Amino acid sequence: MKRKKKIHSGVCITDEHIVCVTAHIENKTMVITDALEMKRTGPIDEDVTKFIETYDLDEGAYSIVANIDTQMHVAPYDPHDFDMKEFIKWNIEDYFSFEGDSFQMDACRREYPRHNYHMFMVAVDRHSLELLKQGIRDTYAPVDVIDFWPIPICYCLMRRSGTVTGVVEEGAMHLWLWWNDICIQECIVPITGSDVAEAMDKLKVRLQDFGIDEIQGIRMYGLESITNEERTDMEGIISIYGETEYIPLLFLGRGRNRCKQGQLDWDMAIGMAARGLKWIGLGW
Numbered sequence: 001m002k003r004k005k006k007i008h009s010g011v012c013i014t015d016e017h018i019v020c021v022t023a024h025i026e027n028k029t030m031v032i033t034d035a036l037e038m039k040r041t042g043p044i045d046e047d048v049t050k051f052i053e054t055y056d057l058d059e060g061a062y063s064i065v066a067n068i069d070t071q072m073h074v075a076p077y078d079p080h081d082f083d084m085k086e087f088i089k090w091n092i093e094d095y096f097s098f099e100g101d102s103f104q105m106d107a108c109r110r111e112y113p114r115h116n117y118h119m120f121m122v123a124v125d126r127h128s129l130e131l132l133k134q135g136i137r138d139t140y141a142p143v144d145v146i147d148f149w150p151i152p153i154c155y156c157l158m159r160r161s162g163t164v165t166g167v168v169e170e171g172a173m174h175l176w177l178w179w180n181d182i183c184i185q186e187c188i189v190p191i192t193g194s195d196v197a198e199a200m201d202k203l204k205v206r207l208q209d210f211g212i213d214e215i216q217g218i219r220m221y222g223l224e225s226i227t228n229e230e231r232t233d234m235e236g237i238i239s240i241y242g243e244t245e246y247i248p249l250l251f252l253g254r255g256r257n258r259c260k261q262g263q264l265d266w267d268m269a270i271g272m273a274a275r276g277l278k279w280i281g282l283g284w
Contacts, residue, residue, distance in 0.1 A: 007060035008144075009034075010152075010272030011051075012265045013132070014067045016040055018051045019265050021255060022060070023273040029248040030274060032255035035266075044128065048135030061142035063276040065152045065268050066132050069125040071096045071103075072148075072183045077119050079109075087119070096123045104129055106148070110180055112210050120182040122148045144276055153264070154181050155271035155279065157219070158245045162212040164203060166196075166234070167264060168222030173234075177203040179210045191226055193233035200237065217244035221264040247279060 005024040012019050022034040036055045040047050044066065052062075073095040077087065088105070096103065103123040110118045129146075136143050150167070154160045165176045169188070173196055177185045185206045189195040204215050218241045223231050249270070251259055260266045 006277060008273050008276030009057060009060055009062050010269040010274070010276060011062055011064040012066075012152075012268035012272065013044065013048065013064065014040070014265050017265060018047060019269050020051075020055065020062075021259055021266070021269045021273050022057075023255075023270075023277065025277050025279065026250075029250050030270075030277065030279060031250045031252060032259055032270070032273070033252050035255045035258035035269075037258065043131060045131040045135035045138070048132060049138045052136070052139040052141045057142070061144045061276065063145040063147065063272040064132070064136075064143060065147045065149055065272055066128070067149050068128040068132070070149045071098065071123045072121065072186070074110075074118050074120045074182060074184050077109075077117055079117050095121060098123055098125070102126055108182070110182060112179075118184075122151075124148060145272070147272060147275065150176065150264075150268065151181065151183070152268050152271035152275060153219075154178050155274040156246055156249075156267050157217075158247055159216045161210075162207055162214070162216035163244045164200065164215055164218040164241070166218060166220035168220075168225055173199075173220075175199055175203065177207060177215075179207065179212070184210060191230045191234065193236055196234065196237050197240075200241065215241050217242045219244045221267075247274060 007022060007024045009020055009022045017040060018038045020036045021032050023030050023032045038051050102125065104126045105121060105123045107119055107121045110120060150165065153165050157163060160181050161179045163178050167174045172188050173191045174188045175186060176183045185203055187199050189199045200215065207215060218238055220234055220238060223234055
């Protein structure tokens, strides 16, 4: 009996659009067969409901990421003398700038080197997250995962440790350094060759704390919005470190015609589909 293909849809929600790709794994390649886009017109709960009702899945489930205010921190801890509630109680104000109970938190642990543990914590704006969840509940849609911005950008890459993501934000470059799908350091610097090069050197030093000597590649987004001089500087940075390679992808049907690979929101959606399909890249 032929095994039925698992189908999954990855969704990315920004302030401007909701984009979605539907995919399955075939011959060690992620095949994207459909891609959908809807312009945002209202609150996130209403737009999510409208999107899911308009583009109802024939089969499979969704995994979703939304551009909600997110803060991340990684800290060492001793598992033999550790209480999560006490750890959060005494350290939370040092790690996050959210006020009171205005945020919701999640955490996972990583080990490197052996018997050295790191707690990766993510805090997100509670109100926006609850609105997103309400929009999902209103449709009874099958949603496997709600992930944290911008972590899913890792899932569409072959190498998910030692890579850097750069996003142009409000006239500056926001850089994230990834190791085993967690952000171990981030920074925001001016968009100049010297400033970004200096930041990359610092990220490289941080990466060496986790056993990787060299940055394994970088991918930048939003370069079309900056000046020609700034773009030339950033292309110089990319040429030094190399551009991070995507997982094997094949675009068919509406996936080929509509999916704009290389744009941040679409790459996020591809990443969420890859997570839902449990794609594992190199370095795992």
